[in-house]
Amino acid sequence: MAGLATTLGSGAMTNAIGELLGAEVILIFGSNPTEAHPVIGAQIRQARKRGAKLIVVDPRVIDLAHEAEIHLKVKPGTNVALLNALMNVIITEDLLDKEYVENRTEGFDELWSVVKGYTPEKVGPICNLDPEDIKAVARLYASGDPASIVYCLGVTEHSTGTTGVMSIANLALLCGNVGKVSGGVNPLRGQNNVQGACDMGAMPTDFSGYQKVANPEVIAKFEKAWGVELSNKPGLTSPQVFDAIAEGDIRFLYIMGENPMVTDPNLHFVEEMLKKVEFLVVQDIFLNETTELADVVLPATCFAEKEGTFTNTERRVQRIRKAVSAPGESRHDWEIVSQVMERLGLKNNFTSAKEVMDEVASLTPSYGGYSYERLDREQPQWPCPDKDHPGTPTLHVGKFARGERAIFKPSEYKPSAELPTEDFPLILSTGRMLYHYHSTTMTGRTEGIMNIAGEAYVEISPEDAIKAGIADGDRVKVSSPRGEIEATARVTEKLSKGVIYMPMHWPDGAVNWLTSSHVDPITHTPEYKVCAAKVAKA
Amino acid sequence: MHNVIIDGQSIEVEKGTTILKACEQLGIEIPTLCHLEHLAPEGSCRMCVVEVEGVQNLQISCATPCWDGMVVTTMNDRIRTFRSMIVELLLAHHDVDCFNCSAVGDCKLYQYAMEYGVEESRFDHIKKVPVKDESSDFFNYDPSKCILCRRCVRTCNELQSNGTLSLKKRGGDTFVSLPFDKLFKDSNCVSCGNCVSVCPTGALTTKASKTYRSWEVTRTRTTCSYCGVGCQMDLLVKNDKVVGVEPADGAPNKNLLCVKGKFAYNFINSPDRLTTPLIRKDGVLTPASWDEALDFVADNIKKVKDESGPDALAGFASGRVSNEDNYVFMKMMRSIGTNNVDHCARV
Secondary structure: OHHHHHHOOOOOOOOOHHHHHHOOEEEEEOOOHHHHOHHHHHHHHHHHHOOOEEEEEOOEOOHHHHHOOEEEOOOOOOHHHHHHHHHHHHHHOOOOOHHHHHHHEEOHHHHHHHHOOOOHHHHHHHHOOOHHHHHHHHHHHHHOOOEEEEEOHHHHOOOOHHHHHHHHHHHHHHOOOOOOOOOOEEEOOOEOOHHHHHHOOOEOOEEHHHEEOOOHHHHHHHHHHHOOOOOOOOOOOHHHHHHHHHHOOOOEEEEEOOOHHHHOOOHHHHHHHHHHOOEEEEEEOOOOOOHHHOOEEEEEOOHHHOOEEEEOOOOEEEEEOOOOOOOOOOEOHHHHHHHHHHHOOOOOOOOOHHHHHHHHHHHOHHHOOOOHHHHHHOOOEOOOOOOOOOOOOOOOOOOEOOEOOEEOOOOOOOOOOOOOOOOOOEEEEEEOOOOOOOOOOOHHHOHHHHHHOOOOEEEEOHHHHHHHOOOOOOEEEEEEOOEEEEEEEEEOOOEOOOEEEEEOOOOOOOHHHOOOOOEOOOOOOEOOOOEEEEEEEO | OEEEEEOOEEEEEOOOOEHHHHHHHHOOOOOOOOOOOOOOOOOOOOOOEEEEOOOOOOEEOOOOEOOOOEEEEOOOHHHHHHHHHHHHHHHHOOOOOHHHOOOOOOOHHHHHHHHOOOOOOOOOOOOOOOOOEOOOOOEEEOHHHOOOOOHHHHHHHHHOOOOOOEEEOOHHHOEEEOHHHOOHHHOOOOOOOHHHHHOOOOOEEEHHHHHOOHHHOEEEEEEOOOEOOOOEEEEEEEOOEEEEEEEOOOOOOOOOOOHHHHHOOOOOOOOOOOOOOEEEEOOEEEEOOHHHHHHHHHHHHHHHHHHHOHHHEEEEOOOOOOHHHHHHHHHHHHHHOOOOEEOHHHO
């Protein structure tokens, strides 16, 4: 998010999902939509049937790779080098949108000063790719008018994630694809309301609508509205919170609706910290691996039991509605939190979710036009500043969110923080699969799902499997410098030699016992996509 | 724009509008079996025929665009007889074992047979169809109930774009099949269930649909709680339990869902759901009252804040809960005096 916020001024999908159908070229970079965002995957396939040309950049032969004009089976952790090489070709071969670069961007000379060193011939060996394929992708992407880039965690979950995102934005700007219908830079958000959680200010630096904690006017506005004194000191990100627990600086942690004991990297450290923190509150709908360490567990309602809104990956605010009664004494999350506030002498007087949205609208410019009455009729995309505003399907049309011009922010390629060693010769990359959601607390309760996808598995190339004496279906031990887990081997040509892949879902065989604590220095996103590992027969 | 007169009512429609769409705009209901929004017009079932002045044959309204000055009649004896014959021909190849069919109450063929007064078919039932395929974990396929409207085939190929379903054989022997006559569980099917959602009869039914009749359920429009696409869908509820999910025509999903949205709803009514606050006592999470639990939380917040300042507290909100939940949570943390609030966007 920080990468796009810096270059364009807004860290969200620039275009609507439906606009994919109008793209001439779709570059799918580090995203596996037919599994992780299946209904977007289906629409990308529809676009292909209508003539769009697909390019896939992924270390695995994902399903869409079979339908792509070109698939670059890139080595994990080398995205920035590849993106620089693509731009190198586009500039060298004069395929850029000069008028757009001239009129709507700044920093082109700096961009060229960096990417000129990244010739396809030099980058090919870094990324484990044929330089001719890199050139072909650059030409195909540059030929698309419009061309859309769809990317996901394969770009962000690296210690160089932010530079990867900025490099993607550079590429799109270079070809004039930002601020154009059916073009754009489109990060697919993983969770149902991760966009909304960001929008609502569940971030250490921002109030709702990305109003900065560091801005005194913002502080003054919220102090007046809430009648309390607020801190202007930016808070800690979640990985920093764990570090602060280690230092003894954080003594109390309140977790609402997350299961870090499966989903966070390096679970050994997470477990130690959740045990160390003096007081842990967990608010959830099920007992899970994290509640096992909690001092208090508060029962919450799920989406089918409450009124509210989710904001999807394309910035569209949509309603959820109560369909069934809440089980037992469970209460809505906002209600529980309000009741804690009341006990702290912090009254907020909310009696319904609708009233919460009214306050959000009154204090959040990009959400100013929303109310439940309106959302029952239509679901506009933000920015939607007032009740008559139609919403904004395409961002940055005519003018960027950051101002008149977008800025090129070039980056040098830096290898991943943890590279294979003699003891751990493989790169372990993690991800998602179609049938499960995160830590399986929800999907794991449907029998049919578990019949199809009931246990942890590791994908390994035939070359590496032969070397380790592993056959398809064998139980294997997968280990990293942090630990060891067991899983079933799937020997597959989806992967290149030297790379193994594990979905992150199952608590039994949770791959996050192996992943490292390395994070991107700006966003603190963990490097889930690269750590050193080895596989042996169990 | 074209001016059209339908059943004596005048309407102005945009160029390219089909007669069916124009009828919809006027609130005139036309029976359809193969027609489906978001699919290319098929025009194979012929149920939607109407009479157009100056044209000899009845016209299929789903695939015929309006022209300026068109005069349309949507019901008369000729049309009624034609549609009755369609229903009768379909019934000839349909296993009318309705007592054993979970589509009962939801079946378009049943509905039109009633509407057009077709009690039985005069034609011989000669069609041979393959045996049922109940191999999927989520749905059943009964070819004897199929009317070959091809909604499922087109949805699988044009919209889901998975290429699992196709037609096999010719003429009266035609049936919907999978490549190499595989079972669903052995095919490339991804269990999205979109074919099931569009089936107008009982040929494709969810396994769960045996447990409810369509008139027993209430439908609540909501947003899927899995990934970030934000698919719109209806929760089907019977006796305060979610018994099924149907896709809705929302902007992000246009009537499609995936296996998680369509079938992975059992967690909602799971007996494992938390129903009471729990406080750890002697190392064990023990049921407690809300007052007890909330006091315990608030007292500890106060204690830590008093002893170590507000920045000794931190909270994680969530990309799983609603905007309203996240907003109130961040309001609480900041009102306590700290900006240590984050969520799982990073992880």
